[in-house]
Amino acid sequence: MTNPLLDEWATPYALPPFDLITDADFGPAIDAALDGARAAVRAIADQDAPPTFANTIEALESSDAQLDRVLAAFFTLSGTDSNAAREALMRDISPKLAAYGSEITMNPALFARIEALWQSRDALGLTDEQERVLMLTRRGFVRAGAQLEGADRDRLSAIKERLAVLGTQFGQNLLSDERDWHMELSEADLEGLPAFVKAAARAAGAERGLDVPVVTLSRSLITPFLQFSPRRDLRRRAFEAYVARGARGGPTDNRAIAAETLALREERARLLGHDSFAAYKLETEMAATPDAVRDLLTAVWTPARAKAEADTEALTALMRADGINGDLEPWDWHYYAEKRRKADHDLDEADLKPYLQLDRMIEAAFSCAHRLFGLSFAEVDVPLHHPDARAWEVTRDGQHMALFVGDYFARGSKRSGAWCSALRSQKKLGGDVRPIVLNVCNFSKPAPGDPALLSYDDARTLFHEFGHALHQMLSNVTYGSISGTSVARDFVELPSQLYEHWLEVPEVMSEFAVHAETGASMPPELLDRLLAAQNADQGFATVEYVASALVDLEFHSGPVPEDIMARQDEILAGLGMPRAIRMRHATPHFAHVFTGDGYSSGYYSYMWSEVMDADAFAAFEEAGSAFDRDTAAKLERFILSAGGSEDPKALYLKFRGKLPEVDALLRGRGFDTAA
Known part of the structure; x- marks a missing residue:
């Protein structure tokens, strides 16, 4: 029998044949695609012909084409429609893929060819894009351990395989906690909720095979429940379940996984000659150093915290008016912020939705x-x-x-x-x-x-x-390794956050x-x-975000903490975290940081990009129209179509002519820049 994943895909737009694929097809297909990719890389590394850009760099670009398409189908299904078989397969293939990556980047013969091209690059007659791809390829190999030898090389490979296992388990634990928890609601519990929240709760119950409405941990359901439910006891129960994800004890608890992940990342960075994982990770980003990230986040934290503290007083007064004494609690914030928004702006989510x-x-x-x-x-x-x-x-x-x-x-x-x-x-x-x-x-x-x-x-x-x-969609480059969103992590959020405007x-x-x-x-x-009303609750939104970004940064900048949760609390205390606000992503459910390396030491990147997106949209405003075609053409040419073909700072300068200042972000969020 043939495997539909390995056959030619005679489907519209060459989509994966999702209607033909079974879960049983993935394991054999991934193994076969890995074997094919390994053979292709060996052929590149062991060939007798002297290295050229075509027979080495371009050949590498195409070496794993079949593996890419099989994995694209699998990761799409495992992320959007997981089941026990797919979760088991993910646990199986994660270390395999990490080992495969190490085999490539630590292949001495292959790296020797890349290094020879790098040393003779000025005589190769490369295009600017080819020079960029060569630089990025060599840099990626070096940062992956290509220059290590002996025990250090072996240890780094083992670390990467273990990190792949831990990241997979972290994400699956989180999904399990989110999937398993729900809170059933009686008709009395629905009182005070807008019709759209009631409808969503009933639909969520039906999706789980229940004939009663439920609150789940889906953000699009739990947030409006916290906004509108007058039942403080139910708000507390839902909120505490939401923030307890990954920290409930038992087999899905993520705290030990996060601690081991931090330790392995630090060891990885030191093997590669860096003082900390943050220093290693940020070396290739726009920010470049932990200090630059810390400076940005601190500049935003100070006015944001001042705004949040003022908001706390206003919301506490509303709570007092309801006859509730004591402190404003985290499960009260959304409810009273919604009341305040309605009072200050005559804006009701139920009318708006x-x-x-x-x-x-x-x-x-x-x-x-x-x-x-x-x-x-x-x-x-x-x-x-x-x-x-x-x-x-x-x-x-x-x-x-x-x-x-x-x-x-x-x-x-x-x-x-x-x-x-x-x-x-x-x-x-x-x-x-x-x-x-x-x-x-x-x-x-x-x-x-x-x-x-x-x-x-x-x-x-x-x-x-x-x-x-x-x-x-608008990417227009030759090489897939620099296509589309294959850019610095603190640049990738610019197009997305800009489009929100x-x-x-x-x-x-x-x-x-x-x-x-x-x-x-x-x-x-x-x-x-x-x-x-867009900035009505920006103190809360900014504080919960920046707190998470600073915890991420500090976790990866200093010694590995003996007690990861105690260290989280210590960082927040040092910031003067308002007691009625929790960090957006507590460590046990901080998927951005612990399901892979993508946003590790990089959660700040949304804010780094926001400094640019506020300035970038101002270019349209200065042109007199949000739809000015000349400005849009420049945005497409220098940002959206360019991918990673140039340094992101150079691309932004070509688009805007200058680099932005943080004041644009502060003004956009309605903060006092003198705070």
């Missing part, structure tokens, strides 16, 4: 992309990874640009959060390959026949992830914010109140 239909917000994101970049979107019927997923062909002037896939609804088998990935990345080497881009969100699924309604935060998330998707453009909202029942556009006065 019917105007934010998922389908219309998707149309809004598409419309902005059309006006800015000339992209058109047509929905297509193709086999996808889950019945909830949808796909659109993306064209420009009739030319195929990409396939875009959206998977928007929460389910127990999907990991939490929102992300963008590519089932296939853009490249020109070996032919013009256009991308297949996936956006994943976790919005509450409506009852059959009802429209899906978003919070404004949900709508921002949709635009954010679509900004990442545009970075992939178009949701705030009044003409976009007036066209696409249409009431689900009446079909009427959002009244101008409601839109004005919505935009005026």
Whole structure:
């Protein structure tokens, strides 16, 4: 019998044949693809011909093409629709993939060829893009241990395999905790909740096979429950379950995993000649050093904390008016912040949400992309990874640009959060390959026949992830290793956070914010109140984020703590963390940092990018229109299409002509820059 993953994919847009794949196909397919990739790398390393850019660097770019496509299909399914078989396979393949990576980067013959090219680079007649790819390839090998020898080389390989195992287990534990917990609600418990929260709770119960409404740990359900439930006891129970993820004891507890991860990362960094893992990790980012990150976060922390403390007093007064004594608690914040927003801005989430239909917000994101970049979107019927997923062909002037896939609804088998990935990345080497881009969100699924309604935060998330998707769709480079979002971690969030600004453009909202029942556009006065309220709770949002970013940075900058939770508490105490606010991601459920190296020492990157995105959108404002085509053309040319083909600082300077200051971020968040 043939394996559909290894056959040629005779599917529309060369999608994975999801309708033919079974879980049993993945193990053999991944093993076969690994064998093929290893053979291809051996052929490159052991060839007699002298090294050239074509027979070494370009050959490496293409060596694992089959493995890439098999893994793209598997990771799509394991992230969006996990099950026991897929979780077991993930545990099996994670160390295999880490070992495979070490075999490549620690192959002496292969690195010798790369090093020879690097030493003679000035005589090779390379293009600027080729020079960049050569530099990045060599740098990646060195940072992966290519220059280590003997016991150090072996130890680094073992560390990377163990880290892969730990990261997989951390994520699976978190998913298990999120999947297993729910709180059943009686009809009396629903009192005071808006209709959309009740509907979401009933839909969540039905999704779990229950005939009662439930609160789950999905952010799109638990956040509005905390905002609107007058039952302080239930808010506390839900909140404490949410923050206890990964720290409940038993087999899914992540605290020991996080501690071991930190120890191994520090050892890895020292083997490679760095004082700390943060120093190692940040060496290749825009920030470059832990001190630069610390300076940014501290500059933001001071005014944010001042704003949060003032807000605490205002919310405590509201709580007193309800006859509740004692301190404002973390499970009170959302409830009283919503009350305050309604009082200060005459803005009620229950009134706002019917105007934010998922389908219309998707149309809004598409419309902005059309006006800015000339992209058109047509929905297509193709086999996808889950019945909830949808796909659109993306064209420009009739030319195929990409396939875009959206998977928007929460389910127990999907990991939490929102992300963008590519089932296939853009490249020109070996032919013009256009991308297949996936956006994943976790919005509450409506009852059959009802429209899906978003919070404004949900709508921002949709635009954010679509900004990442545009970075992939508009990529225009030769080499896949620098395609799309393959850029510095603190630069990758620029396109996504920048795109959020178009949701705030009044003409976009007036066209696409249409009431689900009446079909009427959002009244101008409601839109004005919505935009005026954008900074209403920025003290809270900024404090919970910066606290997490600073804990991440300090964990990776100093000695490995003997007690990881005590060290977390010590860092927060040193910051003067407001007692009524918890860090956004406590260590046991800090998936950004502990499920892999992507955001380790890098959670700050959202804020680093925000300094740029505030300045980048100002370029459109200075041009007189959020849809100024000349500015959009520069954005596409120097940011969205360039991928990692140049240093990110150089790309930003080409787009904007100057580097931004942190004051733009502080003003955008409504903070006193003198605080």
